[in-house]
Amino acid sequence: xxxxxxxxNTAAGIxxxxxxxxxxxxxxxxxxxxxxxSFLNVCIHRLPLRESLLWPRSRCPQCAKTIAWYDNLxxxxxxxxxxxxxxxxxxxxxxxxxVEVLNAAGYGLIIWRFGFSPPALVYLxxxxxxxxxxxxxxxxxxxxxxxxxxGIALGLVAGTLLLPRWWDSVVGLLVGGGILYFMALISxxxxxxxxxxxxxxxxxxxxxxxxxxxxxxxxxxxxxxxGALVGVTLMGVRxxxxxxxxxxxxxxxLGAVVAILYGQEILTWYGSLLGGGG
Numbered sequence: 001x002x003x004x005x006x007x008x009n010t011a012a013g014i015x016x017x018x019x020x021x022x023x024x025x026x027x028x029x030x031x032x033x034x035x036x037x038s039f040l041n042v043c044i045h046r047l048p049l050r051e052s053l054l055w056p057r058s059r060c061p062q063c064a065k066t067i068a069w070y071d072n073l074x075x076x077x078x079x080x081x082x083x084x085x086x087x088x089x090x091x092x093x094x095x096x097x098x099v100e101v102l103n104a105a106g107y108g109l110i111i112w113r114f115g116f117s118p119p120a121l122v123y124l125x126x127x128x129x130x131x132x133x134x135x136x137x138x139x140x141x142x143x144x145x146x147x148x149x150x151g152i153a154l155g156l157v158a159g160t161l162l163l164p165r166w167w168d169s170v171v172g173l174l175v176g177g178g179i180l181y182f183m184a185l186i187s188x189x190x191x192x193x194x195x196x197x198x199x200x201x202x203x204x205x206x207x208x209x210x211x212x213x214x215x216x217x218x219x220x221x222x223x224x225x226x227g228a229l230v231g232v233t234l235m236g237v238r239x240x241x242x243x244x245x246x247x248x249x250x251x252x253x254l255g256a257v258v259a260i261l262y263g264q265e266i267l268t269w270y271g272s273l274l275g276g277g278g
Contacts, residue, residue: 025111025115026112034101035074036103037101039053040100040103040132044132044135048136048140048144063085063087075097075104106257118162131253134250136249137247141245143203144199145202148206151209155169159210172208172213172216176219176220177205179204179217180220183196196248211263214263218267222259223255230246234246
């Protein structure tokens, strides 16, 4: 009985340490994500303007006053200042805390799901890149080559090292970029207008390089589905017309998020359906 009690206490102690380690790691990831999210806001604002990301320091976009460090704390400073610049008292966009919260939540989810592993570190980088791309596309209807082209190269290196088969990354790049390129070619004939831009093509090529060809297809499927649902809804309530363009980058990014977090389960479920149907 003593032996069993000691074993039980040991197991309980290991479990408590494991839970503490997991929750501590997730909390740390969330805090790191919020801090990096603050830098992502700089990228979103400055990349389309072709400004330096490192200099000058963060400043109010309205009055150009340099922001003190205590007014630049992720999320907290926005609410402390009640959404206004300390110097000019003009409104600060809600986008700033939203980006920080999204990046923090993403980092927490990824570490919770994958732990501190090499794939998780790659997913963190991709997650932050997708946030920057999405908000730039929403603001300016462009996806900067300064993100996607280096991202394709980095994705090929990471995918070659981490994916189950080294060639999955190359095939993912070709499948992702190739499908959207083909859709861009046929869109004028099917819909009477351009469908995909070059930025969308390079974005999906980057996602395919990071994740592989099967997740790239999932990204297209879920991104297209979400885009269609949002587009039809906005047309139904007459916010946009049939001729209007919606930036596709945010929807591809959401599709990639689904592929990152649940892609393996979806592919396993689909494979079981095919196997059961045989």
